[in-house]
Amino acid sequence: MRDVPVPATPSPAPLPPVLRRCAPLCASLALVASCGWGTGGDGGQNGPPPGAPTGVTAEAGSATTVHVMWNAVDGVEAYEVYRGGAMVEEVPAADRMVDVTRLAPSTAYAFTVRARDADGRLGPPSREVRATTPAAVTDDSAPTRPGDTRGRAVGSRAVRLTWSAATDDRAVASYDVYQGETKVHSVGGGQTAAVVTGLRPGTRYSFTVRARDAADNVSPAGAVVRLTTPGSDDGRATAPEALRASSRHADGAHYIDLTWTPPRTDGVVTEYQIHLDGRPATSLVYGDEAPRDRAEYSFYAGRETGVTHRVRVRARLPDGTWGGFSAEREVTTGAGG
Structure with a gap:
């Protein structure tokens, strides 16, 4: 799981109450969430080391190979792929996959990935993923072409x-x-x-x-x-779909509940950014169980009834870039779904 950078110090101008008070709810979620406006971190020797790669998957490609993939990490020079505790592959930053070869048939393997920056600092290992190679076969015939x-x-x-x-x-x-x-x-x-x-x-x-x-x-x-590929990107192909927003009242306060469908990509989407009233409000970074079919999130929206907010969501794609924004939804506190 990649750590979300600590938010930068906000400007002296006061923030809307809904954003000043999102932190208590973020801390209660079963995922890592950062509430704030800045991105923090300045990279290089003065910044933090790289985060752990997310979205790591492993799948047997044959009786002696396993294909390992992961999401990109910002500002790295290379990735190191480990089988158990031993490094078996080094991959340049431009790549997010590797075939680990010379494995034994009918064997279970565990893999992790670590990111390394230009100063040689290693980030923490990713979550461990496992794959089992199939049994060896005597087979001289190649498959037909797809x-x-x-x-x-x-x-x-x-x-x-x-x-x-x-x-x-x-x-x-x-x-x-x-x-x-x-x-x-x-x-x-x-x-x-x-x-x-x-x-x-x-x-x-x-x-x-x-x-x-x-x-x-x-x-x-x-x-x-x-x-x-077209020369411009309207973002629709990489945007979360079916965003729904509703208002909920609990313990004397209003909350906004969101649900959406993650975009289809060649890897696992583990990070989202929520924009409230046209500005980034919250970043969500999921751990091992990133949602595949339906994502949801809830945040504090103040105590005043009848306040209308505009909400939209975008995903950080496995290649490290931000995808397009979802359709924007309006929700009014105290008005329900």
């Missing part, structure tokens, strides 16, 4: 690829997604879709998909998918 490969841009920084399942005389263990000649993503053998993020606006890309079996036989590439 068919019906298609794709579409979802905003200026991401594409969604789909394909039909490949076949194998044993079973397909995973699918590898290539951007040009570089592997950029991997999903389990039961999946036939992937979202690739971290792209540039107005850029032409070529993607292919290959199937892999437990014996590390790799299929020929499926049909090339060529896509151009």
Whole structure:
């Protein structure tokens, strides 16, 4: 879990009461939350070391490999991937994934990831994730190529690829997604879709998909998918959806309850920022159990009835950038949903 930076000292101008008093509720949530306006931290030797990578996943790619992915951490130079207590891979800051190879079949492994900054300081380890390699098989036949490969841009920084399942005389263990000649993503053998993020606006890309079996036989590439990301991003493709806001009265005070659907990405979304009346109010960083299908949050909104607020939410994507804002909702204290 990545720590949220300590908020910067606010300006002398008084803040609205609802924002001055959000801290007591933040402390009561079963997640790490930061209430404030600043971002804090100045980086380099005078700032804190990197935070722990979030959204770490591990999935067996074959009987001897495991694919490890994680969300980007700001201001790092490299990532170190550990198997148990031993470092097994070093990955440059531009990457968020690695295939750990030369593993034993039918074996359970535990992995963690640590971020390292330019001063050589290591942040804390991520949460531990586990994967079990499948049994070794005698298999000289590669899977068939994935068919019906298609794709579409979802905003200026991401594409969604789909394909039909490949076949194998044993079973397909995973699918590898290539951007040009570089592997950029991997999903389990039961999946036939992937979202690739971290792209540039107005850029032409070529993607292919290959199937892999437990014996590390790799299929020929499926049909090339060529896509151009749009030159501008309206944010809708990376925005939380179905935001709902309602007012609740308890213990003599009003609270605003929010629910939303996390955006679909190629990793786990573990951080959100809530804007209240056009300004950032609260950052939420989830731990091991980041919501996948439905997120919710509640915060103090003062004691006065009949005050109308505007609320919207955005997510920090696995590539470290902020996604688009959700639709803005209005909620009036004492008015219910």
